[in-house]
Structure formats: C-alpha cells, structure tokens
Amino acid sequence: MANNENLVPFSKRTVNEQRKIASAGGKASGEARRRKANFRKDLNDLLTTEVNNPEWSPVLEALGLDNTLGMVVHAAMIKEALNGNVKAYEAIAKYSGQSEKTDVDQEEQNLRMAASKAKMGVDDEGEVEDDGFLDALNGSADTDWEDWEENEQEDEETDI
Numbered sequence: 001m002a003n004n005e006n007l008v009p010f011s012k013r014t015v016n017e018q019r020k021i022a023s024a025g026g027k028a029s030g031e032a033r034r035r036k037a038n039f040r041k042d043l044n045d046l047l048t049t050e051v052n053n054p055e056w057s058p059v060l061e062a063l064g065l066d067n068t069l070g071m072v073v074h075a076a077m078i079k080e081a082l083n084g085n086v087k088a089y090e091a092i093a094k095y096s097g098q099s100e101k102t103d104v105d106q107e108e109q110n111l112r113m114a115a116s117k118a119k120m121g122v123d124d125e126g127e128v129e130d131d132g133f134l135d136a137l138n139g140s141a142d143t144d145w146e147d148w149e150e151n152e153q154e155d156e157e158t159d160i
Helices: 015-047 057-063 069-082 086-095 103-120 133-137 141-158
Strands: none
Touching (some): 015 069, 057 069, 069 086
16 A cells, blocks of 8 residues: 555665656656647647638738737737726736836836935946046056066966
C-alpha cells in the first residue's frame, strides 16, 4: 500500500534510479513543451484564418483590415467595451500597450521617488556635478600607462 512511509528520498536512491527518474522527467518535460508549442501554433493558425462573417466582414473590409478570425475577435472586444463592458476595455488597454496606471497613480509614484531621492541626498535631475576627474585625466593617460608598463617590467625582473 502506498503511503509516506514508503517514500525514498531522491538523495538516497542509487545512481541508476536517479538517472532513470531524471530521464522520465526530461521526456515528460519535452512532451509538455511540444504540446504547448503545438497549441500556440494551432491557435495562431486559427486566428489568421480568413472568415466570412456577415456582421464583421463588411466592417473590416471598409477599414482596410484583414478579414481574419483574430480581427473579428478584436472587433467584438471593442464592441463590448463600447457597450460598457469594463473587463473588455481593460483587456484592450492591457494588450494594446496602454499603461494600467492612471495619471494620479503615476504622479503619486513620481512624488514618492522624489521624496526618496531627497531623503538619500540624490540630485533629482539625474545630473552628476562635474568634479573635474575627467579633466584631470585628459592628456595624462599616455604617461600613466608608461609608468604602469615600467612597473610591470620591474615586477617581472624581481619575480614579485
């Protein structure tokens, strides 16, 4: 009878048992990936299939859009949103790349970020004050490398 007392931890199994279990898991994983890939391909094939819908075909043709099942679904979502279906509107906004945040939410986030930066003493404009470091390096890089090469040669000679 199967129960928790009969379970053997993976770490206490032989190498061959571990290999057999891992192989079975890999095969199952590959099968699941193929199933998902085939589902996506089939769905895309269906969405790109041309349809002759008496309600939507004239509208889509008048707009110069493809007369496909995908376009019919999109148009139906828009029609639902126009009829006041908030879920349809949210789906359209989400998948059309519109931000889910309102202007008030975005302004609130900007204020919180500005307060946080001020608390840490970070300049809000993002510009770093020039401390002259790059100007100090101008013109001296060639001689700096020469000094480094000389030190490297000395280190090699003394085997440090």
